[in-house]
Amino acid sequence: MADSDAEDLVLTGVTKKFGTFKAVDDLDLTVPQGSFFALLGPSGCGKTTTLRMVAGLEELTAGAITLGPQDISYLKPYKRPVNTVFQSYALFPHMTIFENVAFGLRRQGKKDVKKQVEDMLELVELAQYGARKPTQLSGGQQQRVALARALINRPQVLLLDEPLGALDLKLRRAMQIELKRIQTEVGITFVHVTHDQEEAMTMADTVAVMNAGLIEQMGEPKELYEHPRTTFVANFLGQSNLIKAKVNGTDGDQIRAEIEGSTLRVPRDRAADDAAVRSGSVWVGIRPEKVFLAAGGTETSDGSNVLRRGRVTDVSFIGVSTQYLVRMPWGQELMVFEQNTGAREDFRVGDEVDLHWLPDHTFLLDADQDATAGVEREDLG
Amino acid sequence: MSTAAAPVGPAEAVAAPAPEERKRGWTGYLLLAPAMLWLLVFFIIPMVSLVSTSLYDPSGSLETGYSMTGHIANYVDTLSEYSKQFIRSIIYAGIATLACLLLGYPLAYAIAFKAGRWKNLMLVAVIAPFFTSFLIRTLSWQLILGDQAWVADILRGIGLLGEEGHLMATPLAVVTGITYNFLPFMVLPLYASLEKIDPRLHEAGADLYASPFTTFRKVTVPLSMPGVVAGTLLTFIPAAGDYINAQLLGNPQTTMIGNVIQNLFDGGSYPEAAALSVTLMAAIVVMVLVYINRAGTEELV
Ligand SMILES: Nc1ncnc2c1ncn2[C@@H]1O[C@H](COP(=O)(O)OP(=O)(O)OP(=O)(O)O)[C@@H](O)[C@H]1O
Ligand SMILES: [Mg+2]
Numbered sequence: 296m297a298d299s300d301a302e303d304l305v306l307t308g309v310t311k312k313f314g315t316f317k318a319v320d321d322l323d324l325t326v327p328q329g330s331f332f333a334l335l336g337p338s339g340c341g342k343t344t345t346l347r348m349v350a351g352l353e354e355l356t357a358g359a360i361t362l363g364p365q366d367i368s369y370l371k372p373y374k375r376p377v378n379t380v381f382q383s384y385a386l387f388p389h390m391t392i393f394e395n396v397a398f399g400l401r402r403q404g405k406k407d408v409k410k411q412v413e414d415m416l417e418l419v420e421l422a423q424y425g426a427r428k429p430t431q432l433s434g435g436q437q438q439r440v441a442l443a444r445a446l447i448n449r450p451q452v453l454l455l456d457e458p459l460g461a462l463d464l465k466l467r468r469a470m471q472i473e474l475k476r477i478q479t480e481v482g483i484t485f486v487h488v489t490h491d492q493e494e495a496m497t498m499a500d501t502v503a504v505m506n507a508g509l510i511e512q513m514g515e516p517k518e519l520y521e522h523p524r525t526t527f528v529a530n531f532l533g534q535s536n537l538i539k540a541k542v543n544g545t546d547g548d549q550i551r552a553e554i555e556g557s558t559l560r561v562p563r564d565r566a567a568d569d570a571a572v573r574s575g576s577v578w579v580g581i582r583p584e585k586v587f588l589a590a591g592g593t594e595t596s597d598g599s600n601v602l603r604r605g606r607v608t609d610v611s612f613i614g615v616s617t618q619y620l621v622r623m624p625w626g627q628e629l630m631v632f633e634q635n636t637g638a639r640e641d642f643r644v645g646d647e648v649d650l651h652w653l654p655d656h657t658f659l660l661d662a663d664q665d666a667t668a669g670v671e672r673e674d675l676g
Numbered sequence: 677m678s679t680a681a682a683p684v685g686p687a688e689a690v691a692a693p694a695p696e697e698r699k700r701g702w703t704g705y706l707l708l709a710p711a712m713l714w715l716l717v718f719f720i721i722p723m724v725s726l727v728s729t730s731l732y733d734p735s736g737s738l739e740t741g742y743s744m745t746g747h748i749a750n751y752v753d754t755l756s757e758y759s760k761q762f763i764r765s766i767i768y769a770g771i772a773t774l775a776c777l778l779l780g781y782p783l784a785y786a787i788a789f790k791a792g793r794w795k796n797l798m799l800v801a802v803i804a805p806f807f808t809s810f811l812i813r814t815l816s817w818q819l820i821l822g823d824q825a826w827v828a829d830i831l832r833g834i835g836l837l838g839e840e841g842h843l844m845a846t847p848l849a850v851v852t853g854i855t856y857n858f859l860p861f862m863v864l865p866l867y868a869s870l871e872k873i874d875p876r877l878h879e880a881g882a883d884l885y886a887s888p889f890t891t892f893r894k895v896t897v898p899l900s901m902p903g904v905v906a907g908t909l910l911t912f913i914p915a916a917g918d919y920i921n922a923q924l925l926g927n928p929q930t931t932m933i934g935n936v937i938q939n940l941f942d943g944g945s946y947p948e949a950a951a952l953s954v955t956l957m958a959a960i961v962v963m964v965l966v967y968i969n970r971a972g973t974e975e976l977v
């Protein structure tokens with residue numbers, strides 16, 4: 296990553312203020328050359344602003360952006376080897392689709408753009424639409440033109456601001472695969488902004504979760520999902536049960552946390568924050584699909600984490616899984632997703648159950664953080 | 677979803693429209709009526725009267741009355757007699773329109789994209805001259821361009837104007853007056869079309885390797901063409917028929933076709949005046965049609 300020949304995109308201490316409002320706050324990012332980097336976060340967290348600073352469309356308040364050895368912080372946008380797929384497409388309404396796509400090549404003084412443009416339109420499945428004007432295309436088609444218009448220039452870094460947002464599910468999946476294929480093929484660095492976590496996780500080598508102008512956590516998708524370090528990440532990427540517990544000691548590599556008389560074990564390396572552990576008060580986190588249900592009182596605690604005397608309050612059959620809501624004796628409702636393998640026992644509303652899961656799937660977070668941070672609105676309802 | 681809705685939609689649509697359409701039709705005509713009446717009284721009738729007057733026998737007078745003789749020669753006679761003023765009008769109006777465009781475009785651009793919170797103030801400033809009479813404003817140019825005024829002094833000082841040179845009562849004065857008077861008619865449509873341009877298109881241009889000037893040439897200018905066309909028409913058409921500027925700021929050698937028509941009407945030569953008016957109108961319509969055709973409507977978004 297620190298290879299000096301590599302044309303990594305590096306943001307150091309990048310800050311953007313609008314008036315007194317900090318849209319992006321002291322951001323440090325390294326996007327390795329040729330990687331597919333996803334910037335994931337809720338609406339208004341500063342994703343677009345970050346991209347605009349990389350593209351040169353927004354001036355930095357502080358910090359620096361470098362691309363390989365070159366400091367591009369104050370380079371004019373038209374001199375940066377960076378192209379953007381705009382969130383709002385920003386297609387030129389007076390030009391045909393062909394001319395829109397050819398625009399960047401013509402500005403660089405390239406001759407014979409016809410073949411290249413046609414190939415590009417072919418790639419985004421718009422070969423027949425070259426002669427049309429942007430207003431004569433559907434939203435999804437316009438989005439693909441925006442993609443083609445940026446991609447055809449083969450920039451060092453391609454910035455994609457929710458480029459697939461307007462597409463229907465089927466086309467979006469197809470374009471995701473297509474984008475990933477193109478990226479691997481041409482080796483361009485992609486910085487892909489999205490608030491679709493599934494999209495980020497399926498496409499990206501590295502995902503950065505952003506919240507309120509800050510990077511909460513950055514890493515490989517699996518690492519982020521299995522080992523969230525903040526409640527925001529735990530809730531924003533998938534869903535999590537967060538249970539308030541007291542740390543009451545350690546057993547070798549394991550931390551013991553107590554909740555209403557039950558003891559839960561967590562491997563030490565799955566605790567996000569040593570200070571929190573020492574302070575004693577923590578969130579014990581567990582993903583709903585990692586939890587198993589057993590009839591009340593039947594589960595023995597041989598090395599697994601067990602919470603007893605839960606009562607099923609809601610059952611929804613999804614098809615591949617059954618989702619349970621279980622009310623614990625202290626009033627909290629926990630989510631449990633049981634795979635529909637046929638081997639699992641079915642429970643009904645009102646049944647008493649025990650919850651159990653492997654200590655290795657448990658994680659510990661700082662209890663000072665808001666347990667509902669990053670919970671999506673539809674999940675709250 | 678659409679297949680489920682389909683059988684319901686058309687069935688309703690067939691039953692509903694007949695009475696609905698009739699009602700809507702009546703409302704439409706009712707709403708059109710005042711405009712139609714207006715057009716009839718203030719456009720169609722005067723037009724018919726103007727064209728018929730242009731065909732009267734020119735030997736008549738206000739006292740003796742005119743006789744309708746279908747005297748088409750009025751057109752030929754006036755055009756050959758006043759062709760110089762005719763051509764002069766077109767040239768003056770053309771130069772003034774060009775000057776308005778060159779002055780007005782940067783101004784409209786600044787108001788649309790650079791003015792920020794001064795936008796409204798600048799727009800008011802563009803319109804403000806209308807609060808004073810057209811005549812007063814044109815008369816004040818006599819002072820500005822006068823031999824004793826500082827403009828002439830400075831020009832003499834730097835040698836652009838000879839010791840005996842004048843600014844007043846020259847073609848330059850007339851064109852300057854026309855340019856000044858019609859500038860708002862250029863700026864406002866230009867502003868309206870520039871203001872509609874999404875600033876993100878400029879960003880897209882910059883992102884795609886176009887320098888600010890190239891972006892201006894390739895994106896801003898084509899998208900502002902509707903404003904350019906509207907502005908030039910709104911300036912050129914009234915300027916070609918203008919007579920106040922030539923009268924107040926010009927000399928006998930700068931007489932425009934508007935002055936000729938006015939003098940003919942004053943002198944009671946109604947048929948000739950009417951014939952010239954119709955010729956001017958026809959000439960402008962033809963020029964406008966050619967112009968709009970050349971400007972290319974398909975380029976206009
Ligand atoms: N020009 C501006 N002036 C003032 N505030 C701005 C400006 N542009 C953005 N902001 C603010 O900065 C914050 C970040 O905006 P940004 O557009 O980067 O969000 P985003 O993460 O891209 O959101 P979304 O997912 O909705 O596109 C927002 O709170 C927004 O209101
Ligand atoms: Mg955005």
